[in-house]
């Protein structure tokens with residue numbers, strides 16, 4: 001078996017009696033981009049801080065290329081880090097902010113200059129090198145922070161919600177840029193986010209967390225299409241879920257289906273009334289109330305996503321009726 005590049009092993013963390021992390025294990029390959037995804041308070045920042053050495057775990061280990069880092073201080077762990085708040089020195093220019101870390105590395109002025117120019121070019125900011133953080137936009141400040149983090153050629157990169165303070169347009173652009181730089185450098189990266197779309201669009205591997213535990217680890221496609229747990233199904237994307245009781249067998253199952261997988265039907269299916277139509281740009285979201293006493297879903301509200309063409313085809317309008325079907329391959333079932 002080949003040795004993992006970075007290994008997080010059985011990490012637990014208690015603050016007094018409170019369990020912030022319970023038995024967290026996963027690995028990261030040399031070129032991999034991993035997202036820690038979960039709701040506020042699930043423990044993802046604490047985990048990132050433990051990997052950085054800013055917090056000590058109660059149990060478990062962190063290994064880099066087989067070497068135990070668990071008791072090393074942050075400065076001996078060889079990583080770059082980017083925070084949500086940029087954390088640039090306000091009294092230093094973009095150039096000086098990036099150069100700062102290089103000064104402790106015994107590099108000659110000329111070598112430092114070459115490296116600063118190199119990373120400034122990588123983040124496309126050569127033209128603003130003389131500006132101070134207060135003279136830069138949020139997106140530019142975050143690119144300076146990224147340039148500073150990679151300037152020392154670290155072995156891995158930690159990103160703590162780096163995009164959440166930025167507006168939507170800048171965020172989309174930076175998602176792509178960060179990923180492109182990460183791929184170019186081939187650097188193992190762990191990013192914390194509570195934004196499922198961010199995790200799905202950026203990660204090679206997503207670690208979904210809730211209540212201090214890992215709920216699922218997988219590719220974006222795996223966690224979206226085959227969520228192992230109702231929490232994951234509900235947290236990633238949108239889903240309709242209901243309880244299906246089989247009284248004879250005494251089994252309670254939870255059934256789920258994504259809004260885009262529910263099909264409208266002209267004749268067969270479960271009868272519903274259209275309570276609302278919401279325009280979402282590329283699609284429409286319908287709110288359908290099941291009005292079918294023979295169905296276990298009677299009175300349930302379901303979300304269904306359709307195209308403009310479907311709206312026309314079915315002449316859909318508020319308070320009208322339409323039948324729906326649930327294609328078997330798209331049903332998610334949990335015991």
Ligand code: ATP
Pocket residue numbers: 015018020038039040041042043044045046047194
């Ligand atoms: P957010 O997205 O809101 O930052 P998170 O998933 O990153 O959430 P953490 O910041 O890791 O969550 O916190 C996990 C839990 O541990 C929270 O309930 C938090 O209150 C608690 N916690 C974190 N640090 C400490 C501390 N130093 N002392 C006590 N409790 C803490």
